[in-house]
Amino acid sequence: MAQSTAAAAPARGHPKGLYLLFTTEMWERMSYYGMRALLVLYMVGATDKGGFGWTQSKALQIYGLYTGLVYATPVIGGYLADRFLGQRLSVTLGGILMMMGQFVLAMPGNAEPLFYAGLGLLVVGNGFFKPNISTMVGGLYEPGDPRRDGAFTIFYIGINVGAFLASAVCGTLGEKFGWMYGFGSAGVGMGLGVLVFLAFAKRLLGNVGTAPKRVERKADVAEAPVQALTRQEVDRVIVILVLALFVVFFWAAFEQAGGLMNLYTDAKVDRNVFGFEVPTTWMQAVNPLFIMLLGPIFAEMWTGLGRKSKDPSIPAKMAMGLLLLSFGFVFMLGASKQSEAAGKAALMWVVAAYFFHTAGELCLSPVGLSMVTKLAPTRFASLLMGVWFIANAVANYLAGLIGGFAEKLGEFDLFLAITVATAVAGVVLLAISPFLKRMMHGADETKPMASEHPAPTSEPKTQVA
Template structure:
């Protein structure tokens, strides 16, 4: 059958289903809206209530702004858990993405209104929208291809280009609009981007009729119920006691901690306690020593993820403020918008993704260490080295009252190289180690760890005003490099615990796409 006579969802463009390009542009505009708003978030909160150019910010202290930034970015990832669950269990990925896109469009639109109620309402809608869209649109990309279709990896590579292209364009355009027309014009431009993504998605529904549909009764019966694990927890006095102690401490902390977000931490501790209980019950239910050993390594990989994002996400918080307040941004007599520095990360990803992945591929061909744990540890080290440039920037600021832009660019370069070593690998490694019957649940735990890393980043940023940026950046450099080296030193025993989970992997030689992986953060 010729392509002309095929149903819309079977038609192809450049060797891939047209549905891939529908999802590509939907995700590109979603990332445009999210990263465009994220580039302005901390800057807007810390801007004076009335500035010389007529713009008005919220006038918050840096610690307050970074605290909210940490809560916000954490909740964006945590909402991926219920978002994925609702789609898998009830409405399917296609409807979930549509709902998410509508919520995001509304959220960014509300953020364009210059009022404090609109600010909080907009952030809440964006959190819910990303939670519905983010975990489900990637699932739909996979659903476009049959199980053994060799085009699947290439399709994801094309899709991830959209993620980083949207991020890159947003940081440039939204930052420029905010500089000349005000914060809320910048937020509004992010909303226009999401509206375009929503229009593309609705228009392209005829190309997606076969993916992301509502789950069948058989699909639901294959799920491991959280309720089942919780009922097992209630029957285990030791495990229940551990969870109970954490919850009791959380409630005590809510009454005694100082600060407006004390009950926020209480809720966070309770969530961590319940997740801890579920993780313990999963370990208890595992079959055989091989599964249990791999599970231990899986937990360590979660720790690596938390450490990495806890350091890396200074990019949108503390380092964003540093670009605004302490960096000499004069370029031939024109002041570079501070939000533009947020484009360095996606720009470097687009430039270096293939290069970095091919380096790992060549190492593996030569028989050198190129396992996932080694890549992840190396990523943490390289990312940590990036902070040494922020140390140099802080020293220059203390000496001269400002620091050069190239320090920030170099820091972002190393952070991005580190991300390319860790981000494409960590989720894949996680799926290799997680027990198959708990896979959906463990994916939620993975995103929860990513969200917790974002909250850690906010907490670190909060303390910069007390500890000093030089100490914070220096501490992150020492900690990240030391942590990565420690993981490498433990590599041999950790690899034994994986029981050859990666031993059967081979490199497929394809000049077009060898090692072509992009971050999906």
Template sequence: MQPAAAQREHSVPDSTSHPKGLYLLFATEMWERFSYYGMRAVLVLFLTKAMLMDKAFASKFYGGYTSLIYLTPLIGGFIADRYWGNRRSILTGGALMALGQFTLFAAASNYGAEATHPLSHQLLYLGLGLMILGNGFFKPNISSMVGSLYSATDKRKDAAYTIFYMGINLGSFFGNTVTSLVGDTGRSEDFRWAFLACGIAMVLGTVFFQWGKTRYLHTPEGEQVGETPVNSGGIKGVFALLPVLLAVMIGILWLDSAKFATIAPLLGVAVVVIAFMIFSDKSLSGADIQGILVIFIVSFFVVFFWAAFEQAPASLTFFADEQMDRHLFGYELPASLFQNLNGFFVVAGAPVMALIWTALGRRGAEPPSPVKMAMGLALLALGYLVMCFGVHNVQPGVKVSMFFLVALYFFHSIGELCLSPIGLSLVNKLAPAKFSSLLMAVWFLANAAANYLAGYMSSLYPDPKSTKPAPVLLGYHIENLYDFFLVFVVSAAVAAVLLFAISGKLAKMMDARNHAPAAA
């Protein structure tokens, strides 16, 4: 017999209120994003100012790390679908990431004159390896659980993912603020306090999820969601496999940064393997396949968005640190703090965007998800166009007004709201139930490719102090900041036009999937 509360909720599945489980996931994700984005805000500065890496190497190292962060959800999603379920995966991932942050705290605390001692490097790789593995279990599972709280036809899903996305950016805002103020102080030894704060935040998020998971995470009918799959075997075997997976992640990161490109081929193999695993399933209907194809196509365009967007903690932070006037009321703001503008604009804009999509939906005028995402790419291009005006003909050493970077983050944040939460909702609505976590991991695979590309693009940042020849991209010489930012204007604008051109076809494929029976 269903609990009375669940019966009442089931009787009005499309009410304007959202289930309490959404706010539990909101809070859990907020603390996790505090941890991840807080650390990310100062990571490149830590690598260049404390570990004394040059900008090009630090950019590629950062790109390799963040790429693996988004690649491991393929493993975590598969294990959750087959063996662990969402809940166990989230708790394990949270514990691993907390341990990773505390390991980075140890790496940054191992000072002589500077953090270049071999032990610091070893702890750096270990800490990042724990973060990579933990995120693989955490990220795809908490995202897919949001949709599980609603019925298949519930029109509140886009609004729910936008609210959930506000939690991501609220965590980013607080995390970035704290770590910038306590870590980016101009003293290399203070970076450790940023990592310590992030570790504490991750512990809080994990404990909070453990406390509320049974109380609030259920379907409108009252059934618990995210539990261990029925007849699941190999749970203990997966725990035993964790040290092996950790060693593999650390090894890949080291090889890619110190020896030869390793991650890019892995990304290609991952695409082929995941596509084979899904499309070889004979139980999928034609409508299911069309929906899955939409996910793959849209994910391809997402690469162009995030490759440009993820310049924030890399090349845009170099720009803020070296060539932007950061003085405000007589105080020089930390360069890493400007990344916080994204979180601020998203938190402020998310409720407005949720209301806009809901209002348009009631009138039958809401644009299809691919059109929303094309709008996001166009806004991304507009942000970099503003930067091009700001740096045009500016000589090295001349400080640029912070207005241009603020405007860039504003346009990028609104573009993000048009693309990322909508994409998360799209994956949830189109994915067959048996592949829900795995296809959410496909979405993050696009992020993996984008972050790897972002690291490479950041390594092309024109350093006025460098004596090396100007960077070259496909025959295009990047002589100055104007040339550098123009690359992102063109790539994002072209992607926006192409996605808009095929959005009608994609919308029809989505409609066919949404009106077909779900696969078993």
């Protein structure tokens, strides 16, 4: 097999390819979150200003269906990449389709067929893009490399730099100058991401992600014929699926940020700061801003603990994420009480909620992406990354349905139900985490590093502990 041209990284650094994937994901997330910040506001917006004038319940149901499909299609995109396309071509194809989708949404007028066509292009494009760029991050590291969790946290910072830009650029243009300018700027961002990826992929990634796994196995004469999954591999896949169930609880609550919490902030939160009214879409930048501030701390913390063999298990980290998310919703209970009594809630309630939601996200989301690359058998790496995103699909669809209950139950009762459900899920996951760790058969254990760590020739093979 041809040798990778990806640059070697020192033991305490990271391969340069990580920062290319960081940048590409940053532009893609700028596109996605820019559109997400505008979507429900656009659907409920007044028709004389270019919106559809739909009810909150209908808008949230469509929002949930769209975001659910966004996370469902990666299982198909992952399968096609593993079998036929390769990860690198899939990322490029997905980026182009998403750019086209944003430009379709930006077309003048509020024609429903164009609206649904644009959403469809975004859904399909994301299916090709999302699982494969995440799997390529894992492909830069050998099994047991203690930098892997930290690398995914750095990669996750890229996601949230893009999300921050989305609110600052797309949200402002959409709210202040017209929806078409917001969607159009999101398309420009995605186009920049594709251009950057094509310009530097060969130099910085070497052979990582170039060939489908099926082709790689045929080219590697030293590899044994494909066999059925071993007992250890089956156990590891089961761990992925079990953790995916708990991830549904997390994202169904967390994704209220783009739906219910977005609408709640718009209508019932006092957004005046020193005489300036903060645009609603700018609040979508609070979470990514906290990610950028806390992400480097978490990345160094996980890497440092890994070097000392004191890193908490993956299930334990994810349980902590659920508990922190639950605590964040306690502040939304305070906001709801204040808005009921005074008409408007203080902005700091929402900011405090986002802070703890962000801390929980950093314990769960990048760790989950890293976990899939550790546990998934190599020949099914992108496919299982797609399956992992199915949990996000279910959660996002549920998020829309759950948010729609606010009109019947009231915000306080709904926020209380979310607080209790996520707390219970976190406690249960923490209780079973030792059992899940044993079923990983050492796949999450780190190894001592040499002073230099060369980049692998392609994605690492999953080793049986």
